[in-house]
Amino acid sequence: MKNSIEYVWDVEFSRAEGLTPFSDIVRVTIDSGDPGGEIGEFESYMEGVLREWFDGTSVKLLRIRRFVR
Numbered sequence: 001m002k003n004s005i006e007y008v009w010d011v012e013f014s015r016a017e018g019l020t021p022f023s024d025i026v027r028v029t030i031d032s033g034d035p036g037g038e039i040g041e042f043e044s045y046m047e048g049v050l051r052e053w054f055d056g057t058s059v060k061l062l063r064i065r066r067f068v069r
Contacts, residue, residue, distance in 0.1 A: 001033040005043055006062040009054050025062065026050055033066070 010023040028046055035042035043061055051059040 002067040003030045003033050003035075004028070004065040004067065005030070005046065006065070007047060007050055007059055008062045009050060009060075010058040011054075011056075012058070 005028045007026045007028075008023055009026065010021070012021045037045075043064070047059055047061055051057070
């Protein structure tokens, strides 16, 4: 079973700075369906990685999808 984990990240700029706020979705696909570790451990780890990568933004787990092959 394939799993897909989706995170939403938001960038909040001040309109006074002339920049428009925006958001996007990052999807991580695990073909084997099991990333290993304790339940929720991988999801939390990836959220931290994305928060660090998109420095200064809000990153949140959006949804986990499980697909049957």
